[in-house]
Amino acid sequence: MRVSRFLLATLKETPSDAEIISHKLMLRAGMIRKLAAGLYTWLPLGLRVLHKVENIVREEMDNAGAQEVLMPTVQPAELWQESGRWDKYGHELLRFEDRHAREFCLGPTHEEIITHLIRHDIRSYKQLPANFYQIQTKFRDEIRPRFGIMRSREFLMKDAYSFHLDQSSLQKTYDLMFETYSKIFKRLGLKFRAVLADTGNIGGNGSHEFHVLADSGEDAIAYSTTGDYAANVEMAQALAPNGERPQATAPMTVVETPNQHTIDEISQFLKVKPSQCVKTLLVKGKNGLVALVLRGDHTLNAIKTAKYPDISSPLTFADPEEIRELVGCEIGSIGPVNLNVPILVDHGAAHLADFICGANKEGQHLSGVNWGRDLPESQSVDLRNVETGDPSPDGNGVLGIARGIEVGHIFQLGKTYSQAMQALVLDEQGHSVILTMGCYGIGVSRIVAAAIEQNHDKSGIIWPQNIAPFTIALLPMNMHKSQRVREVAEDLYNTLQAMDIEVLFDDRKERPGVMFANAELIGIPHRLVIGERGLDKGEIEYKGRRDQSAQSVPMDNVVEFIKERLEMNAL
């Protein structure tokens, strides 16, 4: 591709609404342009990357025996009513009517559509298992789209759905998809990690997320530093402390704590560690309020907590008015002693003796409080977020915490949708069996942004070779002045093109600095510079995007040299 014939829409300045590095660089490199909140146009440069990601995903899905289909973006309400999600999904589902006043929505996901298809077209166990996927535009009317393509309302997703006679068949396909995803992210050239995940509102049991590791990631991942365990912090289990609880040594005493509310304030005021305090949070339960008791230095995990049967899901804090009515004090003075609501105690808090807590009276706390003496002993549960250094739940080493961007998610759906929508097949005995399902998503457009978050420097993007928009930037110095430079450049361009190497040939009448800056900003992995200077010595200059400095390559060897370079970088 000649730059003179290509929309290279690079910017020197960053548009003011870009927050994170990938968004800034995608705008500056001329990959995307915003149309409206959460809606983006892909420019030629960006689309080349998107297509590369898409093709790698497609190839690996095909290799895994999945079949590609393409379902509509616009979906009829009836199917969503049948699955029960028309009412459950909320405002993220964009709904509208057609001219006949029939209700439709823009598909945020396609379980209903594929289940509808399969219940008509798959009748026999002989057709199972089967796995169908599509690479298609999704629409989710996010409350707050942000970070450019990372969290947009319209985005490109690969979604796959598998159908099975039983759980063991699902497990096989699930494992195969796990492997396939690992292959995909390896080929994309990204550092990633598969983690145990929460199933969210899609429903079902087993689930893993695939995260691209990047400091800017929105998710926290807990992993064993010595073993295989890895889980989203949302999910990661916090073990009960080992050993016996220490003996009670102090009497329970009321202490005056005027205007001291937060754990920090209390612990400083009373000169104790936050870990010797207890915090009591009131949340809404199925029958009135429920108190959650955690150690002062621990943080509540809303996802895990909302799974306890008495707790409302999603987790919702009690209103200050409700608290005043029930306890008679403000939020900072609540404690579990003589609190007239059901109490859930975290393992950490249950292991404390002689602890500090609110006295349910403004300006007072209790010290020397002990379970079983000052308040009833209760079974402890897991309510908190794990922290760096916690023991790993698999008993293997301790946990570390890393940041990640969720780019893939696989679920064992089970019969949630097939049951609701009556997707049945006949088994070997001629009995009707409800299908068992799995679903497997990859955020194709998000991967583009995640790749940049993971691979960039001051000058711009550094594409992994397999998803780079072009493989080589061919930069002639002052070609308009030198016939010799022009000839060598044109010649090399044609040779590389003939080898099916994607070359971006900067044939503009630009100054060298502009060419260098542009090539680096858009992240082309390999650069060849042709100038009078080098030609005098019969040399062409090569520099990899990550290299510190350039090297000279004899002109006659340059094609061979490039071939080797590309193979070295390819997987």
Added chain:
RNA sequence: CGGGGUGUGGCGCAGUCUGGUAGCGCAUUCGACUGGGGGUCGAAAGGCCGGAAGUUCAAAUCUUCUCACCCCGACCA
């Protein structure tokens, strides 16, 4: 949806408080010089100041309404 903020040539911004001829940098076009890290000089094109209503001799500027966008919170690939 709650809280905070911004709308002025394509992009980044000043001007608004204190009403009086719409500005700067980048980008674009033309010319000259320059030619290995976003170069210099000169010339040009491009904006009814988000929209509507009002106050006023006069509104980018004041008032009211409205729309859009951004940031912080709960959702998710």
